[in-house]
Amino acid sequence: MTTAAPPPSFEALLAEGESVDVSGWDFSWFTGRATEERPPWAYARLLSERMARAHAALDLQTGGGEVLATIASPPPVLRATESWAPNLPIARRVLAPLGADVLEAPDGGPLPFADASFDLVTARLPVVTPWPEIGRVLAPGGTFLAQEVGPGSNIEMSRAMLGEHLQPNGRFPADAVAAAEAAGLVVVDLREASLTMEFFDVAAVVVFLRKVIWTVPDFSVGRFRPQLRAVHDRIRATGSFVCHPTRFLIEARKPERTD
Known part of the structure; x- marks a missing residue:
């Protein structure tokens, strides 16, 4: 009997999110990791x-x-x-x-x-x-x-990174x-x-913020590590991070x- 592999660690997910090529406007990488309702x-x-x-x-x-x-x-x-x-x-x-x-x-x-x-x-x-x-x-x-x-x-994503006062x-x-x-x-x-958007791991959040740069200006993993940790913990607790385009x-x- 085999046991399921443990989920990727927070650090591994951050590293994966930082490694993805974000040039172009192709969002196929997000398949299975995030969903976005279409207009x-x-x-x-x-x-x-x-x-x-x-x-x-x-x-x-x-x-x-x-x-x-x-x-x-x-x-x-x-x-x-x-x-x-x-x-x-x-x-x-x-x-x-x-x-x-x-x-x-x-x-x-x-x-x-x-x-x-x-x-x-x-x-x-x-x-x-x-x-x-x-x-x-x-x-x-x-x-x-x-x-x-x-x-x-x-705005839920922006507030998670920049503060609820936003x-x-x-x-x-x-x-x-x-x-x-x-x-x-x-x-x-x-x-x-x-519309509704859901993220199923923090790597998808990192790639999104690197790609859609106006969501959190001057985003970087190093600068926003504590906020990303909170988002990671929220996803692990509830299954996803939900926001609304x-x-x-x-x-x-x-x-x-x-x-």
Whole structure:
């Protein structure tokens, strides 16, 4: 009769979490170690539908290109931008079958494109949304579609690391609407969702915080070891650490010329 192996130690899990490559935007490593509920609007499906109807499209802050790569029919002209240098070769390789050009550009702009270059601009979980630049590069009648991180996203995780005093912040949908309108766009769709995420070991927490860097700014295992220990003990006691991502979908259009 064999006995089950003991669970990995806290130190072993920390070491594993630190060793994982966090470049790109592929979350397949988390399979079996964390779960995340998806928004009901199915962004990847909406992205694929919009791309199939576009002539010239731009995907902002594409990461490693993993989401854009799922579209069924690329438009004749497809561009993507990314600011983090390690992601650029990944995105170029992943998106090459779609004929996409991937350019390095800062998240907040400027974008290296002429005015009115695209009839579709998209972004999934952008670090910042450069509304003036989006308004500039969209052609009249063009559309911007984005899935954004909402206010107080995963605040339970942030509080576990930074303290219970932390108040919800982030991007509020009403502010996004105001920014879109200031950029000359008309918002035609706005949806919000509060979701559930569970972590089943502290290695998954470490990888998540290293990858999704805005959750806990300046995160490192050494700096947050006591807090990680508390999260580890909580997972061992209850089976998981639960937090709640918030998301919103915004779609805006640039009016047709009237002159």
